[in-house]
Amino acid sequence: MKCDFADSLLQGYFDGELTAAGAAEFERHLQHCVHCTVELVDLDLLSGRLQLAQLYEAAPAWLRKKIRADLRPVAPTTAKPQPLLWHWLAAAAALLVLAIAGWRMSPVLGTDDYQVELAEEIVDAHVHSLQPGQLTGISSNDEQTVNGWFKGKLTFALPARDFANDGFALQGGRLDVVEGRTVAVLVYARHEHLINVFIWPTSEPEESARVGERLGYQWVAWQKGKMEFCAVSDAASAELEQLHRLIAG
Amino acid sequence: MNDLDAEDRLRFEQLVVPHVDAAFNLARWLLRRREDAEEVAQEALLRACRFFRGFHGGDARAWLLQIVRNTCYSWLEKNRPRELMVEFNEELHLQTCPTPETIAIAGDDRERLTRALEMLPPRFREILVLRELEGCSYKEIAAITSIPIGTVMSSLSRARRQLYSALVNSPRKEAVREM
Secondary structure (H helix, E strand, O other): OOOHHHHHHHHHHHOOOOOHHHHHHHHHHHOOOHHHHHHHHHHHHHHHHHHHOOOOOOOOHHHHHHHHHHHOOOOOOOOOOOOOHHHHHHHHHHHHHHHHHHHHOOOOOOHHHHHHHHHHHHHHHHHHHOOOOOOOOEEOOOHHHHHHHHOOOOOOOOOOOOEHHHOEEEEEEEEEEEOOEEEEEEEEEEOOEEEEEEEEEOOOOOOOOEEEEEOOEEEEEEEEOOEEEEEEEOOOHHHHHHHHHHHHO | OOOOOHHHHHHHHHHOHHHHHHHHHHHHHHHOOHHHHHHHHHHHHHHHHHOHHHOOOOOHHHHHHHHHHHHHHHHHHHHOHHHHOOOOOHHHHHHHOOOHHHHHHOOOHHHHHHHHHHHOOHHHHHHHHHHHHOOOOHHHHHHHHOOOHHHHHHHHHHHHHHHHHHHHOOHHHHHHHHO
16 A cells, blocks of 8 residues: 655655654654555665675776876966957867877876875874774684675775785784775784775776885885775885785785 | 855855765766766766855755756767657667677566666666665755756656656566567
């Protein structure tokens, strides 16, 4: 049986878009309408499924880089206004071609700033993870257990590996958010230091590894097999390098 | 892109650039292909930058998404006009259905939801993406899609219903039947 309220107020109630009075009225209705109750449960199930499936697709890193780079001021152009219309048009066309070329060519400009900004966010996430209860979503040194935990939570495959024999013991993993996207984090212990390795898919071409330091934390970032990695820790950078080599194989 | 002065550039960077993901996500779902979304999201941001002087505060995300949406629709009109005409995309449904690969992944809920969403007409797809993935309020949805706020609720209701029925006729069943 269909209910008159179903289409009009149900969605608004579910989305929290009704006024207090509207919501109260709908709740009174809910007390004796099985149809609407069932519909609400269905809406909740559907919404939950959509959330769980992680359908949100973040922009590729190069797009953000390109926009930042294109915003950078350039030297003023020397084109002078021409008296003749066709001169002016020719100049405009030439500028347009230059603008398009500049836009298309993915300038290297701004890469460093982008990297610095990214490192800042990752170091912040690392520091945050050191607070009680924040480090791992799954705490285990077993590769299969950690991989099993990530399965279904990520849109990409993640090979979690333990390097205890090399002095980097797998502690577990968690999900984190970097640049607004969900990333996987593997946690390793090296002597008394904790290392977070942030991992997310990328469409960037492979570059050589970058290293840096912020607030006393070292980071090393690299790409491998369409994945971007960034390891961060208060351990010495040579030790991060060693982990980088182990993970990159 | 450099016709903004330093102050506007800074404002653009602070207000608009943080919503690049939202812009890309909407384009990806409207166009259904990442490559196309990359192209169109870029174009939309270029346009946003060009008209940024006309933006006088307010909801920068809604402002940007409106530009993204319009850019997507004009791209669809030019490149895939038929997609804007169909009410429920049966043809697409058949196209994307059972190849061995899709059968193999039909069990994956993400895949099923993606397929179901992509079968919806763009106007229902966008409203679901804005509400469920982007978390927009009805007011924001109304601003972005240029539909009256009173219509948002009923459109959302229809969109959710269609998604639900698309999921019920899921590829999993199709695949089994095919086998």
